[in-house]
Amino acid sequence: MLPPASGTGIFVNSSEKVIRLLRQGCTNRPFFHIRRKNQHRPVIEQLGTFDPMPNEHNEKLTSLNYERIRYWIGNGAHVSQPVEQLLGLAGFFPIHPTSYMTAWRNRRATKENQEKSISVEADDKNEVKQ
Amino acid sequence: MLSLTHSLRSLAIAGEAIPSNYKYQAVRWRKPRWVPKAKSKIFKVPERPVIPEEEKLELMRLYNNYRTKVKSLRSYLVAKHCTKFQASEDPEEQRRLFEEDLQHCIKMNNEWNEKQRIFREQAMTEELEANLSYARKRLEDELIKQEEKIKAIEEIVQKQKEAAKNFILPENIDEAIDKALENPVDYNFAITLNGEKIIGYYNHKVGDKNENVVKQ
Structure with a gap:
């Protein structure tokens, strides 16, 4: 039987813990659970979600359980870089x-692109004038 | 193993036979580890990303600030949430709380014990009473049974005494023998459907006229 998506809650005290993204979802449709996890073991607890695909309002939706994140960081959990960015x-x-x-x-x-487009437009105008 | 050999074959590398005890590491390779760099790529050196000096300095500054802030945040969170530190906080207070809890537990336990003691004593007296009454009843039943038994025995004795009057004893044995000889009883007869006795020829006594005699 697979462990539940919300985690097992079972962990070894001495083991190293990381708050990191864990890829769920399927091909071409990533969806992340933010989880405290020690490597090669089932997830201990789910601390939030992150959907990297922008929705119709061009938003990437994220949910975070601050209380538990605070607790686990206080108990010495590491945080991966993508999660640090999100936080x-x-x-x-x-x-x-x-x-x-x-x-x-x-x-x-964007600035360079704009400059490039402006210069291109100017060149076009010059060409027309000549 | 089978799929490995298959993939090797598909790569057209497995010229020699693979020994059966050879261990392969499962890696997702396009190319096995022992296959050298492609000839066309031998002198290719990948370009290193160039970060401008300004940007580098700015990033260093940002990283230093970031690390300091995160460290302080982390130490705050550890002081607030870490279970190890919380357990060791103010031993006097911990001890006082423990003592209070212990006293409360003892009080509760004593109350419960008192309640249980009353209940137990009551139950014990009831049980004793029940046992005693049961014993008494058994005793009475036993006495009644014995009486009945004695009565039955006496009845038998009475009957036997009654019967003893007809017993043949050494004093009256001659008399009994004479009586028996005088009145011989013959059961060797047949009975007809009408209830008539048919006595045998040899047992027939002269003088009995009433009975039929048949020669056997």
């Missing part, structure tokens, strides 16, 4: 540097 965006943690990095890179890319 940063949610306002639980400070915003992760990689989030800043992606943001400024995206900004730069």
